Amino acid sequence: MFPRRALPGLAALPLALGSRRAGAQGAARPVQFWVANAPGGSVDLLARAIARHMERAGGSAIVSNRAGGAGVVMLNALKAAPPDGLTFGMGVNASMTFVPLTITPPPFGVADFAHVARMVRAELALCATAERGPADAAGLAAWVRARPGAQASVAVQDPQLGAAVRALGRHLGVTLEPVTVRGGAEGLTQLLGGHVDFATLAGIQAPLVREGRLRELVALGGAPLRATPAAPTLRQLGLELAIDTIFQVMAPRGTPEPAIAAMAAQIRAALEDAEIRALIAERLGLVPSFAGPAETTAAMAQEAVAQRALFEAFGR
Numbered sequence: 448m449f450p451r452r453a454l455p456g457l458a459a460l461p462l463a464l465g466s467r468r469a470g471a472q473g474a475a476r477p478v479q480f481w482v483a484n485a486p487g488g489s490v491d492l493l494a495r496a497i498a499r500h501m502e503r504a505g506g507s508a509i510v511s512n513r514a515g516g517a518g519v520v521m522l523n524a525l526k527a528a529p530p531d532g533l534t535f536g537m538g539v540n541a542s543m544t545f546v547p548l549t550i551t552p553p554p555f556g557v558a559d560f561a562h563v564a565r566m567v568r569a570e571l572a573l574c575a576t577a578e579r580g581p582a583d584a585a586g587l588a589a590w591v592r593a594r595p596g597a598q599a600s601v602a603v604q605d606p607q608l609g610a611a612v613r614a615l616g617r618h619l620g621v622t623l624e625p626v627t628v629r630g631g632a633e634g635l636t637q638l639l640g641g642h643v644d645f646a647t648l649a650g651i652q653a654p655l656v657r658e659g660r661l662r663e664l665v666a667l668g669g670a671p672l673r674a675t676p677a678a679p680t681l682r683q684l685g686l687e688l689a690i691d692t693i694f695q696v697m698a699p700r701g702t703p704e705p706a707i708a709a710m711a712a713q714i715r716a717a718l719e720d721a722e723i724r725a726l727i728a729e730r731l732g733l734v735p736s737f738a739g740p741a742e743t744t745a746a747m748a749q750e751a752v753a754q755r756a757l758f759e760a761f762g763r
Contacts (some may be wrong), residue, residue: 518542
């Protein structure tokens with residue numbers, strides 16, 4: 448259950464976001480959240496928690512899943528949607544900065560959207576089982592060299608992670624071969640079942656790391672891992688690369704600035720709720736990383752440049 452107390456201004460959210468009156472009763476149209484991921488995933492769970500929080504406070508929000516193409520299906524629909532101040536998307540940053548580069552011609556870029564907010568950051572790590580894998584990053588290269596063909600398989604969720612895995616393998620002088628899976632849950636299942644040697648996981652590994660069943664070998668993002676602070680980042684290994692998976696909210700380009708500002712404020716308020724903070728930290732294993740429209744827009748522009756360089760080197 449989520450608290451019934453209202454957040455300031457939340458009950459008036461549809462009006463603040465520029466909704467138009469519709470229907471015989473003149474009811475305000477609900478906010479639409481289009482989620483780029485399948486039901487039950489981390490982005491979906493967070494979107495639904497925020498929507499329920501809004502509804503408890505008297506607002507109206509509908510969450511629908513438009514999964515497919517590592518975020519491309521939802522973003523294509525959002526790009527074509529009217530900028531009515533009521534339609535928003537939720538997904539991850541790589542869907543806008545890296546994935547489009549794998550399609551000819553790219554279907555969209557970061558400038559095709561209004562960037563509303565960054566919400567949370569996933570602790571992305573290269574993981575192995577304690578039973579079969581190396582003990583730490585220092586033994587990673589030697590472990591792979593002892594494998595047939597001096598190569599190992601790595602479950603990845605999107606092309607960006609595949610490129611990062613190839614870059615890490617080349618840097619270490621071994622071959623790390625990406626195997627694309629449909630999300631972290633499938634990657635974890637493949638790893639635990641022995642179908643792949645490693646997996647890139649983004650928070651879902653936390654309980655098993657605490658139990659000692661999994662090891663986080665390398666932090667793929669720019670910050671150390673909370674559960675395994677000794678695991679080096681890619682930069683600490685000497686590779687000038689950081690893959691930070693960030694959950695974001697975006698809208699069609701041209702969405703009125705007051706609507707964007709209002710939604711960013713409501714998301715920030717929802718993320719401060721104690722129960723949603725607990726969901727983020729305990730169940731999803733994510734790190735709060737809120738940023739508003741201006742900061743998110745600037746970060747996406749910078750990231751687009753860096754991800755193009757990664758794609759040119761390792762994404763083909």
